[in-house]
Every structure is written in C-alpha cells, then in structure tokens.
Amino acid sequence: MIKIILTTLFGVLLLVITGIIFYWRDIKHDPSRQDFLIFFGLIPLSITFLILMPMLIKKFYERHQEKKKQKNAEAEQASETQIAAEKQESDQIDWVQLQVFSVTSLSGIAENEAHIELLQNPISPQLDQQLFNHFNLPTTSFRIAEIDNAVNNDAELAIFSPRRKRIVALIQQQLEQNIDVLSQIAAHLKNSALFYDVKLAHEYRMHPAWMNPNSEHQDEEIEQKVVESVPRLNRLNIHIILAENLLHFWDEDSPSAMVNEFLTGLGIIPQHLDTQYHYWGKSAYKDWIQLLKQIQYLDSEVSFFIVVDSEIDSETIADVAWGFEKYIPSEYASTCCITSTNVELQNLVAIKNIRIALNADQAVKTLKGLSLEKAPQFTQDEPFVLILDDPTEAKLAKKLKLNFAESMIEEQHYLYSVSCLGQTQTLSKIFGFMLGLHFKDELYGYVYSAEHQQTQVIVGTEFA
Template sequence: MIKKILLSFIAIFTVVSGIIIFYWRDVQYNPDKGDFFLYFLLLPAIITLSILSPWLIYSAYKTYKDKKEQAINQDKNDANQKQNAVTDAPLEQLNFNIYSSFAVHALGENESIIAELQNFKSPELDDQLLNSYGLPLLSYRIKDLDEDNHEESEYASPRQVRMISLIQQQLEQNIENLYLIAEHLKRSTLFYESQQAREYHMHPAWVDPESEYDDVQMQIVEVYRLNRLNLHILLSEDLLHIWNDEQSNELILEFFTEIGIVPQKLHIEYHFFGEQLAYQELIHLLKGIHKREHEMFFLVVADSEIDQDLVNEKSWMIKDYIPAEFAASCLIADPLIKIQELEPTKNLKVVVGQQDAAKLFTNFEFHDLPQYEGEAPYVLILSDQMDIKFSKKLQQHFLQTSVEPHHYIYVKSSLGHTQHLADIYGFMLSMHFPEHIIPFVFGENTVSAHTFVQSVTENSEDDVMVLNN
C-alpha cells in the first residue's frame, strides 16, 4: 500500500511540477521559498490524497472486515473445540427407580394436571385474597387445603400452615409404599445390627468359600440391605429465614413413627432454592444421592403464596400479581436396591453434559418412538412461552429431532408469579405422563442436564445405553 501511495505521489508531483514551472516561465514569476513548499510539496500531496481517498477508505474497511471475520471464525473454532472436548468426554448418567409419585395443583392431581395444562386453564377469582386496591385477585388456590383445620397460632404464618398441609398430603399419598419400606427397614436392621450380623461380618472364615449356597446367600442379603430413608424437602429460598424446622420435623416424625420408622432410620433435610438455580441444585442433589445403594429417597417440593400478608407485600411490586400453590413428590432409589413387595413403576434417567438433543435422541434410539407421529404433547417447557429469545433457542435445540411445536406443553404460566420452584415442579410432572410416552424436560436452566422418564419393562435393568458412540 505504501509503495502505491509513493508511486502515485511521484507521478502527480512530476505532472504538477512541470505545469507550475512552465507557467512561472511564461508569466516570468519569481517564486520564494513558501511558493516552492506550497506548489511542489503540499499541492501534490493534497491532489494525491484526494485521488486515492476512495481506495484508501475501501482498503481500510476491507481490512477491518477481514479482521472481524477472522475473529468470529476463531471464536467459532474455539467453541467447536470446546464442544468437541465436552462431547468426547464421558457423559454422566444418573439412573433411579421411581416407586411412586404424586402431584397436586389447583388444576387437579397427577395426570389431570397434564390434561388441564393442554387446555390452558386460567386462574380463578379468589374471594379470600385482595389486591392493593382492595379487590379480589386471581389465584391458583388448592381449595381442598381450606378444609384442613390447623391453628394458625402454631405456625409462623398462614403460608406455612398451607405448606405443612401440602407436605403431609404428599406423605399420606405414599403411605402404602412407606409401610413396606418401614417393614423392610425392620428386617434389615434385625439382620445387620444384631449380634449375629456383627459376628458374621467379623468372622468371614465361617463362610465356606467353596460353598455355592453361602455365596448366593451373601448376595441376597446384600441386595436387600436397607439402612435408612432420606426425606428431602425442597422449599423456596424466601422461606430460608422464616421456615420453622422444629415444628415441621415434629409433625413429620410423628407421621413416620406411626407407620413404624424410628427417627434413627429417618434423615430429614431441607433445601431452599431460588428460581435461577433451582434446577441445577436439584441435579446436584441427584448426583449426591446417586449410587447410594442401601438408602431410599423421598423428595418433596412444595410452595404456596396463598397468604394475604405476602400478597400485600408483592402486589405493590408486581402488577396483576397472581399467587399459586402446588406440591409434588417422588420415592426413588438406586436400581440395584430391592425392597420386598415393592416394585418400581418407572425409571428416571438424567444425562449430564450432553447439550446436543439430536445426538442424545440418536444414542437412546428415540427417533422411532410412536409419540413423534401423534399430536399428544410430551416436552415439558419450563420457560416463558412469550419470551422471543427463548423461543429461538427452543427451535434451535430440537431442530435436528422429530419434536414439533405441537408437542410442547408449557408449565410456567400455571404457577402465576410463584416461580421459585417452577423448574423442579415441572421435573416432577414428567413422572405423570401415560406409560406409552417418554416425556422430556427443557428450559433455559436445563440444557446441561436432560431428564426423561421411562416405564419399567422386563429388560429395563439389563439395557445398556451407550452415550458416547
């Protein structure tokens, strides 16, 4: 470029100088030093710059554009290398047996909630809650909770009264399975914690290594071992400093004592999640309980904002504030654990680290499922359907799959402004689809961990799913 500019300047300098010299001779002009600087240096430079300016501007723009494209390509290459590294890395798969599940909402219970979500049922006018103008507001109230007789003075607020009722309802809905677990805990305790069990493990020489009966007997005992039941209660983060653990534990322990589970065999843990990180925290919890082969896990999620004091606080900040309440639970365990007289109903699988839905569908051979040909929805969308940016992400995510927009079912709108645990609630709802449908959960916060639920088949425990073909 510099060479071209110099050659152009020399050519223009020669022409301009010749013209000026002939003109001065013709008019017999006697120039001074300033004239030489002006006509033999500055004037050729101005003419050269004027002539070359379009070319210089174009060259500068082209250089800028090339550098920008190079930077974009470099970013894409880095992203592809990073994605390939993630794709090539072994994926983590969490497998659980689901023994029971229950969900309740103003729309109904279990499968009826799914049906009402498809019908886009709106909230109803609540004659017990008033907005900031003193007028009844819309809400998703579970009317059956109004019939429970709890003295509000025993709890921190009417909100906790309703949430305690929701948690108790979840326990009662699973009482038959919990009775079976209680009985199994007794049998396991009698064997492993008796004097005979301690001597059996302290003196392995008592077992004849050549005895086929002893080997089989040891395997049977190990499979049926059960140490404790873990109760994980998932609550909204705004309850962190006001939830009364002591009163809640008292009612829970009373329930489990009545069915035969002593406090020593029960672990109660509370988790307080916010809207943005709730799903990631759930996956972290599932990772923590995965492969714990001698324990059962009962997960309960509950939330309620049907409380006039809370409405007064939020209705000033949120226009047309709509409170809601809901609860859901599931009884899960590692597939290796066996409970006498208790059989799993479904399998829960969580694949962590695979963000490519098309590759996931291929590896699990989902492309040929009959549900793709039907019109029934099976993809639970956990994000706002009115969000244009998310709609584009959603379209891109399932672009290479057989999933169509009419297969989507949106959950978030049915919870009004009670959104802290919306992702976990949607996760729980995936357990209530018909047996012939494998549901999927997708949202802005779920891309890194895909979950799906399958009905139990005769060969489900022997199926080996290869994720890194």
Template sequence: MIKLIISAFLAIAVSISTVVIYYWRDSHYDPSQMDLVGMFILLPFVICILILSPYFIYKTIQYYRNEKLQQQKNQELTALKNDKKQQDKSKNEQDVEHHRLNILSSAAWHCFGENEEILQSMTQFKSPELDFQLTNNFGLPLLSYRIAELDQWLEKADLDEEKLFSNTRERRIQQLIQQQLQKHAHSMHAIAQQLKRSALFYDNEFAYQYRMHPGWNPENQYDYKVENDDLLKQEIVEEVAQLNRLNIHILIAESLVHSWDDQAYQAQLLQQLEHDYAFLIDHVHIEFHFLARQSAYAACMTLLQDIAQQSEEASLIIMADSEIDQEWVDENFWQHEQYIASEYAASWCLTAEQVALEEITAVQILKMSHHVKKLEKDLIGQQLDLSAQLETEQAFVLLLDEAKKSKSLQQLQQNFNPVGISSEYFIYIQSFIGNTQCFGHVLGLMLLTQMRDNVITMAYSLEQPHTYIYCENKNPEHAETLPLIA
C-alpha cells in the first residue's frame, strides 16, 4: 500500500512539475519559494489523495470488516476453549462408578489344567510343550499350548457334531464350550428351578407350559390330559423372587464370523438345555459375540456392566478360543516364524447383585470400579483391606497386558506402589497363551475368580487405566485365615 501511494505521488508530482515548469518558462514567470512548495509538493499531494480516496475508503471498510470477523472468530475460539476446559474438568471430576455382580460358579480350562491349576502353573513359569501334530514350513514340530484331553473329547464327539463343524479349529472351540457348559451344571439346575417357580407364581402362560413339560413331571408317566389337570389344581405355589430369563453369551474370535454356524449351534444348545435341565426355550436367550483382539476386553467390560443392571435375569458367559489347527498355523506362520498356538476357555455364571436365587448362593462377589484416579482412595471406599495379603508373598493381582515397555512399567508402579503392591504380587497372563491373543485380556479377567487362596484378588489392564476389578471370595475356610473388612 505504501509503495502504491509513493508511486502515485511521484507520478503525479512529475507530471504536474513538467507542466508547471514549461508554463513558467513560456510566460517568463519568476516563482517564489511558496510557489515552488505549493506546485511541486502540496498540489501533487492533494491530487494524489483525491485520486486514491476511493481506494482508501475500500481498504478502510475491508479492514473493519475483517476486524469484526476476527473478533467473532476469537470469541468462538474462546468459547470452544472454555467448553473443552469445562469438559476436561467434568471428565476429571467424574464420579467413580461401581458395579457389583454375584458369581454363582466359574470355570477355566488351559493346557496347564483347570481352574486353580492354571494359576499355579503360571506362578511356576511353566512353558509350552513340543507339539508333534503341528509343524512349520520345514516339517519340524512347533511349541504349543495344546489341551491334550480335548483331543480325547473330539474322538468321542457324535457324528452330528462333526457334521455341524467340519473345521478342526471350530470343532475344538465347540468342545471347549461344551466342557465349560458342563462345569455349571449345578448353577443351571438352580436357575431352571427358579425360572419354573417364578413362572408358576408370576406368569400363568409359562406356568402351564412348565406343568406340561416332561422334564418337570415327577413320574414322567402321567396322562397329561387328565393327571396334570389335577396337579394344576392341587399344586401350591409359594412366592419367590422373580426371574425371567437366562442369557447365555458366547464369546468367539472375529475371524470365525463368516464360517461359524451360529444358528445351527444355537438350536443344538437350546435342545441340550431343554433336555438336561428342562428349560423352556422362551426362557433362554443365546447370543454369540464375535470380537476382535482390540475390542474384546472393552466389549466384555460393557457386557458385565449391562448384566449388573439386569435385576430379574441370570447370565452365563462362555469365552473359548483355539488356534490348534495346522491350516490356521500355516496362515499365520509367515507373519511370525516362532508362532506359538494356544487354546483356552473360561466361563462365569453370574447375576446382578440384587438377584437372589433360592437353591444357590454367590461364592464370590465381583466388583468393578470405573473412573478411579487413585487406587488407595478406591480401596478405602470399597472397604477392602489388603494388609493381610501384603504380608504374604502370594500373588493376587492379574495384569492383563504385556508390561515389557518401560512406560507401562512406570504407569503400573505409579498406580500400585502407593498401596504397597509391588511386582512380586503380579501374575502376567499374556506370557502363557502364546500368540493366541484375541481373548488374552478376557482370559486373565475370568481367571480372577480362580485365585481362591486369597480373600481379595484384582485384575488390571492398561487398556482401561482407570478401571479396577476386584473379586471377593466368600469361601468360609479362607475367610477364617485372612481377615476382610467389608
């Protein structure tokens, strides 16, 4: 802009000066000093201002317009910053969220054994074994965490089951699910009884179906058209806590989503439950969750929170995964030359805290704390005393991540050192499942209920750094040896 003004002024000054000089020469005019200043400086300046005035007006208007827009942008930016600060402040000040669940029964299966045997082998740093049925590209056997007993289960499998799943990996996962389901026979029987009694008291339609069901006929030889009509009139139904449904959640790796026949397997499971425990199909809901490694733990935590809100339902969660399959190993061997395949399963039969069953009581209480900033403060709030356990050298904290990075170790120390929990109390789950990592975090979480030698056990993952899971054992034998403030 300054260059424009100077250029215009010089051009006008030169033009006017040329005209005035020639005029004065022809007219023999003798200019004074004031004439020189006026003609060569003031007049070009005034004419320059007049010519450039529209440009100055335009620039002035544009300047004020831009200033106004800039002020609006600054105000919006300030408002956004204030909103973000307010959101961050609200997030930081978010109240700790607690959920409590009743564990009716739990089970786990790994090549190390079942239930407590798994954790005992982990504390002894047991290694994988050479698998002569799995080979690498050179025909040499590989290391694996194969469950040898599962091979015997497959040999005894019915022909129908073999037709349902022809793939080796799918058949092994199916048998893992079946084995876990058998481990909850007592809980399933108690839930079936509660569903029946609840239906008899609260729902006439289901009450009639239960009375007509062969599984609920004591003699199983009545003429239902005559005898059961008399039973309908004579049976005295006592009031019980209402229970409306059993939810079965089966967690499977996402890689099986296109090959797993969930509808056929669901029909088979419903038929099995109806035959073994006399469930009504309408009272059982089966849902398959195909989860990826990145989302499995978060999905499991969300599922547990949902179950904690179900005041009139019971749930069974079964997680199973297997990569003991030569075809699967061949597909993954090119990514990892030292690929270690594994297989494992774990399950919980649980209810919300407010659900009460007549024939079975909770053996453990699962507590979940979310948005925790300080572990010490949360332990006090939950009335959990770890002093007796800290006096021993027995591990009671399951770490669900691979804590190999120094940053991860520092974060763990910052969280646990203030309450006196050092590395000697940790069990690192990921080191004992090889490369079958899809449900590694979920397995560690569900193994929490197998540490029955302690009154209080904990599980923690850096995937959700402000979430802590506690398990309070209700075994009277252990309660006598280790005091608990609760």
C-alpha cells in the first residue's frame, strides 16, 4: 500500500515539475518561493490524493468488511461453543436419589397397593346421595366412606366447613396409618438427643412418653438404653401439601395443633418438629420434584409428606364445576416418609429407593443410566409404568411413544393414575407419584408425566 502511494506521488511529482519548468521557461517566469510551494508541493499532493482516493476508499471498505466478518465469525464461534457446552450440560442427567421408609395411599376406590390392581380395570364413580351438584341433584363421586363417621361424630371438627372436616379427618387417618414408623422415628430422635445433645436430652427425660411412673431412677434407665453411638437425627419435617384454592381459607393453627399433639404423644419434643404447609396449583408436580431435590441434601433429617385433597362438598362443587358438562369430585390422601440416601434410621429399613432423572428427555437414557434397559419385567405384560396424565388428552399417545422409543416399554405396561380421581386434579400427579411406590417389590416402577417430559422417575427396592 505504501509502495503504491510513493510510486504514484513520485510519478505525479515528476510530471508536474517537468511541465511547470518548461512552462515557466517559455513564458520567462521568475517563480517566487510561494510558487515553488504551491506547484511543487500542494498541487502534486492534491493530484496524487485524487488519483488514489477510489483505491483508498475501496481498501477502507474492504478492511471494514473484513473486520466485520471476523467479528461475526468470533461471535458465531463463541455462540457455537456456548451451545455445545449447554448441550453437553443438558445431555448430562441430573440424578436425585432418595430412600422411602413408608408409604400409604387412600382414595375412593382402594387403599395402598390395592390401587395398582384396580387401576388395570375400568373404574366408575358411585352415585352419592349426600352430595349435590350445582343443579341441586345427587351426583356421582369418589367418596372415601370410611372417614364419614369421623367427620360426622368428631366434636372438634364440628366448627369446620364440610371440605375442611374431610381434609383434617384424612390427615388424621393417614397419621394413624403410619404410627409404627413415626414411633420408631420418635425413638431415634430421643436416642440421638441423648447421645449428642445434653440440653435436648433433658427435655426427653422429662417427656411423659418416655417416663416410667413405676421407676425411681428414670434418668439412669433412659441413659443406660443408649450406650452405643446412634446415627444422628436432628429433625422430623412434616410437609402438608394442599390445593392452591385453599390458600385463603385454610386455618393452619388447628390442623397443626392436631399433628403436633399426635407426634408429641409418640414422644417427639417440639424442638425436633417442623411443620410446613404447601399450597400448590398448576405447577404442583414441578414444585414436588424441586422439593424432593432439596430433600436429598438433608443428611440428618427425615421428611414425612402428606398430600391430601377433597371436593366432597356441595359448596365446593358449586364453585368449581361451572363449565363442566359433568363434574365428578373425589378425595384422596397419601403419605410417604422419605430421606436422603445418607440417612440411616434406627430399626427401620428402606422399603423403596427412588431415582429421579432430570434433563432426561427419553426413557432409554434413564434406563441405561441405571443399567435397566434389559430388565426381565419388560418382556412380561404386567403393568409397571404409572402415567400421571389424562388418557383422553390429545396427542398423549404420541408423546408417550416418543418418550419410550428405543426402550422395551410398551403400551400394555401403562397404568393411568387419574382414573380414580375424577375432576379433582390439582394434586393428582403427586398422588400418582406416591402410588408408584406401591408396585411389587420384584418390579421396578416407572412414573412419568408427558407434561414434564424431561423428568423420569424409577422406583425399586435396590439399584446397582
């Protein structure tokens, strides 16, 4: 570039000087100093600039375009690198590992593992003479008849609305169903306090549930029972999961007092109890998975979940049934006791283990990650896949086929948990998740919702 400019400048300078000198000689001009500056300096430079201007503009444009292309190329490369990193990250399955020590389920059709058998056949609601729809006519429902006596005869429930009565009765019924497991947890919390915490140990010595009125040396007896070290256990977390539409109507004080009274009666001190309420709506299943993800990091705590809902209430039906040609209300409750895989509970053995695969968009990836892609149960017809979605949903079959493609799981392995829940669907996916814990011990249960296609859940007694 510099060579071209200098060559052009010297050429123009030579021509201009030659021409001017001959011209001045012909006219006998005596040039001044200013004439030399103008004719031998400014004019050659101006002519050179005019000659080179198109080339300079072209070079500037090409340089600008080259820089622009280079910048775009660098941006594209950075974008591709980021996309590749994100893809690699998204392809990597995020595992949630948990263990289950108890599970109970109750609905209008069955209790516990009986659900699995009944879900294999068509299920119909029953005519409910005590329940009326928005036309003031008896309607069909999935009522849990066994809590009717508790609802009608319990004086403490008399002040509550019908829906709240039934929900509280279901919570109480589920607590009683788990009394054995909760009693063992109470004993473990006591032993842990006696071994690790002097202050809380005194609280347990004074607790009526652990005092022997016939003994004169109560403290010594309790301490002698805890000679060897015990796995540390700091807290029992009670999670009560309710439908979002109860948020502004639910008084937490009375149910919490009932739960705390029940657990205190088993020998647990208030310092070891934490009761939390969750009011979930459309994103209930996503919130549930996120909560379980948090639980896996609690290494010295045990979590007891109660999911419960009831719409066996004429006023509730009047509020929610508009827009439905036929609204079938139901009620259901389910519990499970879950801990991190690092937690060991005294005198309790995990009955199930849960593996939740996040960022897994196909079942085959999850199965391969657990070395289960060729499990013997796949060649049999017995159902073991619990689908949490409505089977009448458009394109559901296509979504399921896509998810289970390349695996040995086929349609005959599907069960649909919503079949027994009518239109009371707010917490149905969480209830269905817990139903998946009731599969036979010799089977690996699979829980899946097409609405949450990158979340795959497998339940089994043990994993490699």
